[in-house]
Amino acid sequence: MEIEKMIKTLQDPMGLLFYPIFIQVLMVFTFVLHIMFVNFTIGISFLSVYGYLNGGEYWKRLSKSLARATTVNISMAMVLGIAPLLFLQVVYDPFWYASNMLSAAWAIGFIFIMMLGYSLTYVFYLKRDSRGKGFALFGITAFALFLLAGSIMHVLGYQLLQPEKWLGWYIKNGAVDTSGTSLHAFQLPRFLHFIIPSFAMTGIFLMLYAWYFKDREDMDKKYLEWVSRTGAKMAFYFTAIQVIIGLWWLFSVPLEFKFFINPFFLAGAGIGIVLLYLLYSAQKDPAKYAAPSLAVAFLTIFGMSYARETLRTKYLDRFGYSIFNYKLNIDWQSTVLFLSTFIVGLIIIGYLVSVAYKSGKTTGEYAAAPSINKWGKISIALLLIWIVIFIGLGIIVSARNYL
Secondary structure, X not given: OHHHXXXXXXXXXXXXXXXXXXXXXXHHHHHXXXXXXXXXXXXXXXXXXXHHHHOOHHHHHHHHHHHHHHXXXXXXXXHHHHHHXXXXXXXXXXXXXXXXXXXXXXXHHHHHHHHHHXXXXXXXXXXXXXXXXXXXXXXXXXXXXXXXXXXXXXXXXXXXXXXXXXXXXXEEOOEEXXXXXXXXXXXXXXXXXXXXXXXXXXXXXXXXXXXXXOOOOOOOHHHHHHHHHHHHHHHHHHHHHHHHHHHHHHHHOOHHHOHHHOHHHHHHHHHHHHHHHHHHHOOOOHHHHHHHHHHHHHHHHHHHHHHHHHHHHHHHHOOOOOHHHOOEOOOHHHHHHHHHHHHHHHHHHHHHHHHHHHHHOOOOOOOOOHHHHHHHHHHHHHHHHHHHHHHHHHHHHHHHHHO
């Protein structure tokens, strides 16, 4: 009962500004996008170093491409990680902030760890050709930092689920620990359940790489065939390993939750089996199965991510907490601004992705089609309108507060 009162005391008295189911769905969806790029970052950074040290002609060529791809994937992972983190703070604020305070030094250090890893990745990519294999240390260190960052987020998310242990972590031997330098909860199968897919997703990335460049006249067909088959094998074997890790993690979940019969878990596991079969079939013609494999992988991650969210609700139900019981204080103005921002962002990002996709498949200079140019002009106009509205609202709200 004391824990329930503490949690209710820590809740935002303003309540939620919109319906919790809407926030929950967006939180899971944006987390899926985020974790996919996290997986790409970890797996691709490892493979870029491995290829650099392997010494083969194809591996060296692939290593340079992957080192460049790592920098892009880090950027995407960080940008896409903002939304699910904000949604998490909205509906699970008492748990998230308490977990962060218990390990505050690590929570703050996470930013600097990612900054250093990002910088080292760029150094590895830009200077590797002229510095010899000893320069792989920069890539290895970056990979290790990414794993450390993943460990921190894993611990913060796992500590969140155990409020009954917070006091014991905060007070040790009769003394209060305000240092925030301890990581109190680490579960290996849960951590590996997030990390092992990195190598499966990287395998799919290699399949997509070969599929994407197969029509380019200036690309070596034998090289692309090697890349696609390497990726297909990597994707299949690590997906199979992930099944084993998933079972290990499943047996670590408290039986009282009956998670093994959770419909979201069963759906995610079922799609995962379909993915495994699809990747097995892809060994014959990897490039052909590249796009379908990515689509099924996305559905698998979405199913398992929503299952993870339902499991989180089971953990917190023990303390009488449910996001659906959170005080509701509908604010249509901020919600409409948020949704319009989201839609405008999708239009602009869609344009940028379209240009990048088409230009990369073109040999020589790329000339955009009239429809693409029109899309670009619309994107610029929407961005300018959004800036005017955003700044205008800020001025109006500020003026009202002072009048």
